[in-house]
Amino acid sequence: MQETLRGRVLQLVPVSIHGLVFFNVALKLEGGERRLLRLPQEQLPPGVSVGDRLELELLLGNVMEARRLG
Numbered sequence: 923m924q925e926t927l928r929g930r931v932l933q934l935v936p937v938s939i940h941g942l943v944f945f946n947v948a949l950k951l952e953g954g955e956r957r958l959l960r961l962p963q964e965q966l967p968p969g970v971s972v973g974d975r976l977e978l979e980l981l982l983g984n985v986m987e988a989r990r991l992g
Contacts, residue, residue: 927978928952928991934972936963949976961985 929949937944943963950956959978967990970976975991 923982925980927957927976927980929957929976931970931972931974931976932956934970947976949978959985961988 927949929951931947932950933948935946937946937960944960945963945966947959947961948956949959965985965988967988970990977989977991978985979987
């Protein structure tokens with residue numbers, strides 16, 4: 923199952939798992955729903971911060987690509 927999520931970043935929390943950095947990203951989606959996702963540091967666009975709008979492509983619930991929206 924593939925889906926696209928678009929929303930505003932509410933929170934970014936870095937998490938170290940076995941020496942790798944991930945971010946727990948809380949998003950408020952365009953429909954008002956809130957979602958919490960975990961992304962590897964490499965998948966986040968550089969300089970993303972709270973308040974930015976993101977578009978995330980998911981495949982089977984896993985984030986495959988993240989883009990910042992203007």
